[in-house]
Amino acid sequence: KPTKDRQRLPVVPQGIEREDFLAALAELQGQIGDENVEINDKPLKDGWYMEHPNTHDMMTILDDEELVASAVVYPSSTEEVQGIVQWANKHHVPIFPISMGRNLGYGGAAPRVRGSVTVDLGKRMNKILDINPEDYTCLLEPGVSFYALYDAIQAKGYDHLWIDTPDLGGGSVLGNTIDRGVGYTPYGDHWACHSGLEVVLPTGEVIRTGMGALPGNNTWQSFPYGFGPYSDGIFSQSNYGIVTKMGMTLMPNPGGYESFMYTFPNEEDLAPLMEIIRPLRISMILENVAQLRHVTQSVAARGLPRSHFFSGTGPIPNDIIHAAAGEAPVGDHTWAYYGMAYGPPHIRAHKLAIVDAEFRKIAGASKVDPAGLPADEYYFSRDRVAAGVPDIHELRWVNWAPNGAHIAFSPVSPIRGTDATKLFALGKRLHDRYGIDFFPAFCVGLREMHLIVEIVFDRDDPERKQAALDCLRDMIDEAAEMGYGEYRTHLVLMDQVAGTYSWNDNALMKFNEKLKDALDPNGILAPGRCGIWPKRYRGRGWEM
Numbered sequence: 001k002p003t004k005d006r007q008r009l010p011v012v013p014q015g016i017e018r019e020d021f022l023a024a025l026a027e028l029q030g031q032i033g034d035e036n037v038e039i040n041d042k043p044l045k046d047g048w049y050m051e052h053p054n055t056h057d058m059m060t061i062l063d064d065e066e067l068v069a070s071a072v073v074y075p076s077s078t079e080e081v082q083g084i085v086q087w088a089n090k091h092h093v094p095i096f097p098i099s100m101g102r103n104l105g106y107g108g109a110a111p112r113v114r115g116s117v118t119v120d121l122g123k124r125m126n127k128i129l130d131i132n133p134e135d136y137t138c139l140l141e142p143g144v145s146f147y148a149l150y151d152a153i154q155a156k157g158y159d160h161l162w163i164d165t166p167d168l169g170g171g172s173v174l175g176n177t178i179d180r181g182v183g184y185t186p187y188g189d190h191w192a193c194h195s196g197l198e199v200v201l202p203t204g205e206v207i208r209t210g211m212g213a214l215p216g217n218n219t220w221q222s223f224p225y226g227f228g229p230y231s232d233g234i235f236s237q238s239n240y241g242i243v244t245k246m247g248m249t250l251m252p253n254p255g256g257y258e259s260f261m262y263t264f265p266n267e268e269d270l271a272p273l274m275e276i277i278r279p280l281r282i283s284m285i286l287e288n289v290a291q292l293r294h295v296t297q298s299v300a301a302r303g304l305p306r307s308h309f310f311s312g313t314g315p316i317p318n319d320i321i322h323a324a325a326g327e328a329p330v331g332d333h334t335w336a337y338y339g340m341a342y343g344p345p346h347i348r349a350h351k352l353a354i355v356d357a358e359f360r361k362i363a364g365a366s367k368v369d370p371a372g373l374p375a376d377e378y379y380f381s382r383d384r385v386a387a388g389v390p391d392i393h394e395l396r397w398v399n400w401a402p403n404g405a406h407i408a409f410s411p412v413s414p415i416r417g418t419d420a421t422k423l424f425a426l427g428k429r430l431h432d433r434y435g436i437d438f439f440p441a442f443c444v445g446l447r448e449m450h451l452i453v454e455i456v457f458d459r460d461d462p463e464r465k466q467a468a469l470d471c472l473r474d475m476i477d478e479a480a481e482m483g484y485g486e487y488r489t490h491l492v493l494m495d496q497v498a499g500t501y502s503w504n505d506n507a508l509m510k511f512n513e514k515l516k517d518a519l520d521p522n523g524i525l526a527p528g529r530c531g532i533w534p535k536r537y538r539g540r541g542w543e544m
């Protein structure tokens with residue numbers, strides 16, 4: 001294992017001689033400036049969330065050197081992105097675009113193919129091109145974070161505009177959206193809320209989707225479809241293009257909001273709760289992508305290490321978790337529901353009364369009074385996020401393990417008691433098998449939910465990393481056998497997850513590969529991302 005404090009030789013993409021590669025990089029320096037092409041020959045520094053590396057995954061589940069970039073390049077414009085793509089085709093160099101690279105839990109900034117040249121769009125292409133206060137829309141470059149968009153709207157005094165933010169606000173709005181990330185206001189389905197893309201294709205042409213294709217239009221950000229096939233879909237969770245601009249819709253300030261939190265005492269409350277939540281959510285009485293969290297993660301969200309509570313090995317015993325929860329202001333429980341009601345007081349009161357009557361059908365349900373909670377309680381982080389205010393409190397549970405890192409298992413299911421119970425039991429059994437603490441959180445969309453299970457591991461402990469990876473691989477396979485698939489996954493797991501979407505002899509992947517070969521004949525753009533390998537790589541042992 002290379003030490004972290006020595007100069008490293010840059011990794012060279014497979015199939016290219018070192019000198020040829022260095023000559024190609026020098027040529028690229030001539031194109032976009034010496035300072036905008038950086039060879040990755042420095043020690044790999046992990047940093048932390050707000051000062052994250054763009055050369056590798058700071059939370060890698062593999063060895064540090066497995067998924068590293070050979071170089072990082074910083075374009076300043078769509079034209080420069082086109083130039084980089086043409087350069088990559090000329091030299092057959094794999095390139096991997098990132099917006100900001102804060103895709104933690106799913107691979108961070110790392111490329112799927114070792115030695116790819118990372119195209120860091122966010123550093124120099126970070127402008128908010130437009131905020132339209134009449135249409136409630138904006139147009140963004142890849143480097144605009146949720147914090148930056150929020151701050152810009154505040155600075156303009158646009159009190160009537162809200163944004164939607166995921167759990168952590170430091171990532172790119174564009175990057176999160178094209179990876180189909182979610183947030184927690186009624187605009188939480190980011191992909192559904194975007195309107196219009198500008199994309200550089202793998203052969204260097206640039207297109208605008210939807211109304212953006214009509215010169216002189218003024219509806220690019222308000223009508224997503226335009227005319228003809230709706231092409232935006234193929235640029236999300238794919239490797240078919242580099243997105244250089246994205247339109248996003250903004251939510252109207254609802255004229256008031258109010259967080260609420262209910263706790264429920266028993267593990268078995270999960271199934272009846274889901275039956276209560278489903279009709280409320282589909283009819284929008286529960287208005288936002290809300291979370292039902294397990295107490296183990298809530299205890300971890302206090303930011304203390306697991307060793308503070310328990311020094312043994314294997315999963316932390318239930319009685320210790322419950323004792324720890326009992327000492328905290330929220331009190332002992334097994335499930336906590338975090339939601340928000342939007343609108344002026346009389347509108348909220350109507351919805352909150354229905355929610356209260358329904359949730360109290362679970363014996364022992366309790367509504368938490370925020371007045372009794374300290375200011376740093378996790379409740380207030382959920383409150384900010386559900387009101388579209390970016391936050392990073394969520395990072396605290398990563399402290400659970402020393403050198404804590406996390407990686408997610410995220411299957412989709414209907415909002416049903418039977419499905420929730422099956423997925424909970426599967427996750428619990430496999431976490432127990434590998435001696436891992438189980439952090440399940442059900443994120444309720446509209447007609448479906450994502451179960452997000454975050455495994456926190458010590459990134460300096462190869463044995464725990466392997467256990468986390470084995471556990472994930474088993475969960476993915478066993479969930480697929482039961483008919484559940486992931487909505488998104490980590491780089492390392494993409495081949496496996498793509499392989500579970502296999503209906504009709506992998507017909508969907510065959511279609512994806514046909515598109516890939518047509519759009520990217522040299523296979524230079526993010527090979528292997530989302531399990532899609534270009535012809536040059538297929539069947540040559542790249543899958544993992």
Ligand code: ADP
Nearest residue numbers: 097098099100101102103171172175176242243
């Ligand atoms: P964030 O900082 O919001 O987490 P990332 O930059 O890490 O976002 O983006 C998530 C993933 O989406 C990246 O790993 C990359 O594969 C892909 N991606 C991000 N930005 C672009 C882009 N502009 N064009 C194409 N793919 C992108």
